[in-house]
Amino acid sequence: MPYRRLPNTDTARIRAIKTAIEKGRELPPNRLAFSSRTLVRLHRILPLFENNIIVYRQSLNSQSKKSRDYNEISRKARTYLTHFIKVMNMAIVRGELPPETRTFYGLAVNDGTVPSLYTENELLSWGRRIIEGEEFRIRKGGSPITNPTIAVVKIRFEHFIDSWTYYNTLSKRTLDITEKNNILRKEADEAILQLWNEVETSHSNYPEEERKKLCEDYGLVYFYRRNELEREGNREVQSQLWA
Numbered sequence: 001m002p003y004r005r006l007p008n009t010d011t012a013r014i015r016a017i018k019t020a021i022e023k024g025r026e027l028p029p030n031r032l033a034f035s036s037r038t039l040v041r042l043h044r045i046l047p048l049f050e051n052n053i054i055v056y057r058q059s060l061n062s063q064s065k066k067s068r069d070y071n072e073i074s075r076k077a078r079t080y081l082t083h084f085i086k087v088m089n090m091a092i093v094r095g096e097l098p099p100e101t102r103t104f105y106g107l108a109v110n111d112g113t114v115p116s117l118y119t120e121n122e123l124l125s126w127g128r129r130i131i132e133g134e135e136f137r138i139r140k141g142g143s144p145i146t147n148p149t150i151a152v153v154k155i156r157f158e159h160f161i162d163s164w165t166y167y168n169t170l171s172k173r174t175l176d177i178t179e180k181n182n183i184l185r186k187e188a189d190e191a192i193l194q195l196w197n198e199v200e201t202s203h204s205n206y207p208e209e210e211r212k213k214l215c216e217d218y219g220l221v222y223f224y225r226r227n228e229l230e231r232e233g234n235r236e237v238q239s240q241l242w243a
Contacts, residue, residue, distance in 0.1 A: 002212065002222040006192060010053055013188045017042050019219030020195050033202035033218055034195050041191050049184045056181055059174045070167040077160035078117045080153045081127055085114045088145050105133035120164065127157045196220050
């Protein structure tokens with residue numbers, strides 16, 4: 001007897017549920033191979049499951065599109081911050097600014113390197129330090145660093161903050177939908193298992209091949225093992241020889 005394989009994709013789950021519901025429309029309850037209670041359960045699950053999958057795909061698609069924009073905005077903010085720090089360090093090398101200038105930005109006095117801005121947290125942290133430090137230094141009477149000015153850097157950084165906030169909101173929404181989908185998927189699996197068990201039980205008195213065909217008519221999926229496929233192949237060859 002081939003083994004039964006329960007659906008393992010959302011498309012297969014929906015197909016299994018729809019097949020059973022369609023049988024429920026075709027046949028009266030007394031001729032149906034599964035209970036009315038199971039049919040009611042399938043009718044309740046299907047629209048919830050289908051709708052959540054659609055919403056998930058839309059959310060994922062939106063997040064994917066915004067991801068490209070977010071990456072480009074992050075890159076520009078990182079570039080402007082890096083250039084600002086490099087210009088400041090070059091001004092110190094030329095003697096136009098004292099090494100102590102670095103302390104305004106939370107940098108070590110003798111460290112002329114650009115801090116890591118690779119991660120989101122690093123970019124957020126250093127962006128705030130650099131902007132606040134330069135604004136404070138100017139208020140203390142220091143000459144503004146130019147090309148880029150801190151005003152230009154601030155615009156790029158605030159654009160990054162807005163994009164980061166929106167992108168994280170999208171990510172959280174997608175995560176919430178995913179978690180809900182996992183719950184609905186588990187419920188669908190339990191309903192399909194109950195459905196298929198009832199269908200097989202209803203046809204348990206039929207011969208093997210007839211039982212298999214009757215169950216498949218309700219959406220059940222069977223697969224032959226390799227040795228069973230070989231036996232079936234041999235039977236087919238023998239039947240052709242005797243024909």
